[in-house]
Amino acid sequence: MAKNVNKETGEIKQPYLSAKEAKEAILDIGQRMYVRNFVAANDGNISVRTGNNEVWATPTGVSKGFMKKEMLVKVDLDGNVLKGTHKPSSELKMHLRAYKENSDLRSVCHAHPPICTCFAIAGIPLESPVLAEAIITLGDVPIAPYAELGSKEVPEVIAPYCHTHNGVLLANHGAVTWAEDPYAAYYRLESMEYYANILMITEKIMGQQNKLTAEQVERLLAMREKFGVKQGGRPKV
Numbered sequence: 001m002a003k004n005v006n007k008e009t010g011e012i013k014q015p016y017l018s019a020k021e022a023k024e025a026i027l028d029i030g031q032r033m034y035v036r037n038f039v040a041a042n043d044g045n046i047s048v049r050t051g052n053n054e055v056w057a058t059p060t061g062v063s064k065g066f067m068k069k070e071m072l073v074k075v076d077l078d079g080n081v082l083k084g085t086h087k088p089s090s091e092l093k094m095h096l097r098a099y100k101e102n103s104d105l106r107s108v109c110h111a112h113p114p115i116c117t118c119f120a121i122a123g124i125p126l127e128s129p130v131l132a133e134a135i136i137t138l139g140d141v142p143i144a145p146y147a148e149l150g151s152k153e154v155p156e157v158i159a160p161y162c163h164t165h166n167g168v169l170l171a172n173h174g175a176v177t178w179a180e181d182p183y184a185a186y187y188r189l190e191s192m193e194y195y196a197n198i199l200m201i202t203e204k205i206m207g208q209q210n211k212l213t214a215e216q217v218e219r220l221l222a223m224r225e226k227f228g229v230k231q232g233g234r235p236k237v
């Protein structure tokens, strides 16, 4: 029987990455975020859950484009540092809440991609049905209410979306995505920023959009399983 099958229930559990795989993915994703202008200075954070009660995460006060393996920190689900000399980010509480809320999640990525952040500041969710890929991967992207940086409200505002969506915009702050593996979480961030760009241009600059019909949207939502997308929102039709 495969290691990730629960012997009693037969339920397939999402496997954990090894610490080595998790650390490599965090460094690689940090660089990708940095070169794509998703983070300025020391912004953003990435984490990967590697066990029942262990998560590898980015340190605070370091550019995500210039991280070294030894800067990463291992914490438990309550945020206690288990390994590493650097301090984890105060925003890590948001990641830990997502893992507690949805036990299938293995990675959370948080950044400040500029166009997503503009929508988050304007209070406009990403929800127009205009792009097939965005409908399959994201559905819609709601805005979680504003919460002060590092406060205990930050994890609370994202919790309601951890089972229904694949990421949210954080009001007047940025964007966060989650998934069953680190690259899927990161690609969702890329997809979100791309979707925000397209909406900004068609809705706000060109002022013209041909939206997909309810029937076309339903057909795309039915394709999620084929694309390995387990959950996601529904665009507004």
Ligand SMILES: [Zn+2]
Binding pocket: 043, 044, 091, 110, 111, 112, 173, 174
């Ligand atoms: Zn942030």
